[in-house]
Amino acid sequence: MSDSTYNKIKNIPLKFIRPNPCQPRKYFNPDTMDALIRSVERYGVLNPISVRQCGDNEYELISGERRFRAAYSAGLKDIPCIVLDTDGSDCAVLSLLENLQREDLSFLEIAESYKELIKRKGISSRDLSRKLGNKAYEINERINLMNLDPLVRKYIRSFRLSERQAKALLKIKDKHRQIETARYICENSLTESETIQYVSEISKTDVEPAVQINKIKDIQILRNTLSNAVSLIRNSGIDAHYNEKSHDWGDEFVIVIKNTSA
DSSP, rough: OOGGGTTTTEEEEGGEEEEOOSOOOOOOOHHHHHHOOOOOOOOOOOOOOEEEEETTTTTEEOOOHHHHHHHTTTTTTEEEEOOOOOOOOHHHHHHHHHHHHHHHHHHHHHHHHHHHHHHHHOOOOHHHHHHTTHHHHHHHHHHGGSSSSSHHHHHHOOOOOOOOHHHTTTTTTHHHHHHHHHHHHHHHTHHHHHHHHHHHHHHHOOSSSHHHHHHHHHHHHHHHHHHHHHHHHHHHTTTTEEEEETTEEEEEEEEOOOOOOO
C-alpha cells in the first residue's frame, strides 16, 4: 500500500476493524454512552477514529473506542477513519496519548495502561517515559497502584477517591486490612488529609487509630446519656429501667418504661 493511502480520512466497514487489546479506557459510563449512541443515530460519526492497517481488509483501532462502540450500537455499517502508518507498539502508545491529551482517563485506567504496555509490548518504563513525556518514577508510581487489592480499586472508582488517597492505601500491606481501611475511608467520606493521617496511624501500629477510639468515646457518652435519662424519669415517679447487653453483633441498649395506666 502506498504512503498516500495513510493519514487520509476514509470510510471503513466496522466489520473490518478489531478493538485495540491495549485500549486504555476500561470503564464506559452508560449514561454518556447512551447519549453518544443517540447522537450517532441522528448525525453519524462527526469526528473520525484512527486505525492502523494490519492485513488485507483488516484494521486495528488506535483511538476512538467510544465512537466505534456507538457506531456499532447505532447500526452503522462503516465509520470514518484516519489510517496511521504505525506498528503495534506505537499503536498502544498512541491510543494512550490520545486519551491522555483529552484528559479522558482516570488515574487507575492510566496505571493499568502503563502496566499493560510494559507487560504486553515489552516497553520499559524509561522508554515509555520518553514516548509520553512523563518522568520514569511517575510512571512506576502509577504502576504500583495496580498492587492495590481489586476490591480496593473498585472502592476508589465508585467513591471517586483521589490519587493521593489511593497511594496512601499502598502503605497498608495486609490485603484484608487494606480493604477494611478503604471501606472506612469511603463510608466516612474522609478527605485527602484525613485519609493520609488515618492510614499513617494504621501503618505505624497494630492497634486501631485514634478515629476508632473516638467512636468508643462516643458510645460511652451515649451510655451515660441513656443512664442519666432513665434516672430523671425514675426521679419523677415513673417506673423505668435501663439494661445493656453485649452480643456478637454489637451492644444492645434497652429502656423499659412501665405503663402508668395499667
